[in-house]
Amino acid sequence: MRLAGLRSGRTRVAVLPFIASALVLGGCADLSQLQFHADHDVKFVAPEARAKLSVPVTLRWEVDGFRVAGPDSGEAPSKDAGYFALFVDRAPIKPGQTLAAVGGDDPACADAAHCLTKSYLADRQVYWTTDLSYTLRQVPSLSDNRDNWQLHEVTIVLLDTAGRRIGEHAYFRDFQLKRDQES
Numbered sequence: 001m002r003l004a005g006l007r008s009g010r011t012r013v014a015v016l017p018f019i020a021s022a023l024v025l026g027g028c029a030d031l032s033q034l035q036f037h038a039d040h041d042v043k044f045v046a047p048e049a050r051a052k053l054s055v056p057v058t059l060r061w062e063v064d065g066f067r068v069a070g071p072d073s074g075e076a077p078s079k080d081a082g083y084f085a086l087f088v089d090r091a092p093i094k095p096g097q098t099l100a101a102v103g104g105d106d107p108a109c110a111d112a113a114h115c116l117t118k119s120y121l122a123d124r125q126v127y128w129t130t131d132l133s134y135t136l137r138q139v140p141s142l143s144d145n146r147d148n149w150q151l152h153e154v155t156i157v158l159l160d161t162a163g164r165r166i167g168e169h170a171y172f173r174d175f176q177l178k179r180d181q182e183s
Contacts, residue, residue, distance in 0.1 A: 068084075155172055
């Protein structure tokens with residue numbers, strides 16, 4: 001393809017990035033394809049960020065624009081109702097995934113129901129609740145961190161009543177725990 005009015009190779013090279021940018025930006029004008037249109041607001045009430053704590057650790061939060069409904073509520077899945085999944089010191093599941101994704105390549109997860117048990121998830125530091133609080137009874141020390149006080153992070157994501165993650169939003173709270181002397 002020849003661009004009219006461009007005589008030198010140098011000018012063509014200088015203009016090509018602008019043309020490519022226009023094409024890319026023109027294709028991104030429809031933002032409705034993105035997952036983060038469900039704008040719910042989760043705010044942590046406790047503990048304070050980076051607080052020095054001991055176990056058990058009780059997390060409390062508030063939520064606006066989201067109605068709490070459990071997986072057994074019988075409600076049709078929607079972006080405005082569901083429950084909470086907490087991920088301690090690990091990445092959350094991706095948008096649209098269920099908690100069964102926590103099992104990943106685990107052969108025991110061929111039966112997804114096995115991977116959705118509370119004990120299976122808790123062994124992987126993943127929890128779900130319909131409450132606006134959750135108490136962590138234990139938090140393992142970070143094996144790659146020898147600091148006396150270790151910084152832990154909890155990530156909350158929203159799940160619809162079918163157990164699928166809603167949107168891209170994630171809400172974080174970090175806190176410090178004294179390193180477990182047995183590790």
